[in-house]
Amino acid sequence: xxxxxxxxxxxxxxxxxxxxxxxxxxxxxxxxxxxxxxxxxxxxxxxxxxxxxxxxxxxxxxxxxxxxxxxxxxxxxxxxxxxxxxxxxxxxxxxxxxxxxxxxxxxxxxxxxxxxxxxxxxxxxxxxxxxxxxxxxxxxxxxxxx
Numbered sequence: 001x002x003x004x005x006x007x008x009x010x011x012x013x014x015x016x017x018x019x020x021x022x023x024x025x026x027x028x029x030x031x032x033x034x035x036x037x038x039x040x041x042x043x044x045x046x047x048x049x050x051x052x053x054x055x056x057x058x059x060x061x062x063x064x065x066x067x068x069x070x071x072x073x074x075x076x077x078x079x080x081x082x083x084x085x086x087x088x089x090x091x092x093x094x095x096x097x098x099x100x101x102x103x104x105x106x107x108x109x110x111x112x113x114x115x116x117x118x119x120x121x122x123x124x125x126x127x128x129x130x131x132x133x134x135x136x137x138x139x140x141x142x143x144x145x146x
Contacts (some may be wrong), residue, residue: 006075014038027104087137095130
């Protein structure tokens with residue numbers, strides 16, 4: 001059955017969850033929030049695997065065991081979290097500002113435009129560029145074969 005925690009799956013799930021945040025959500029500490037989301041995703045994956053193990057064991061399938069993550073897997077996971085943080089840090093200042101205001105402060109494009117003194121269209125473009133940059137950098141992280 002392979003490893004208990006697949007870092008690529010966790011990072012992808014965490015990114016999707018962060019990307020889907022409502023503009024109404026206010027987050028006081030974005031770094032802690034990102035780390036908590038990814039930690040919770042890892043726990044969810046482990047729990048899901050444990051449920052699978054119990055289910056297949058009940059059916060008499062005992063060909064696999066639930067293994068704890070290896071030190072290498074833990075190190076890999078931590079490195080991926082650091083890379084996610086670096087991607088956000090590398091965004092140009094204005095894109096990062098719009099990204100945080102939208103994703104972590106929960107502001108709408110109109111509210112961000114008002115606060116920054118720019119047009120709603122400019123906010124949308126900055127937001128799209130920030131997301132595109134994250135996707136571009138994280139696609140390499142999530143699909144190392146390409």
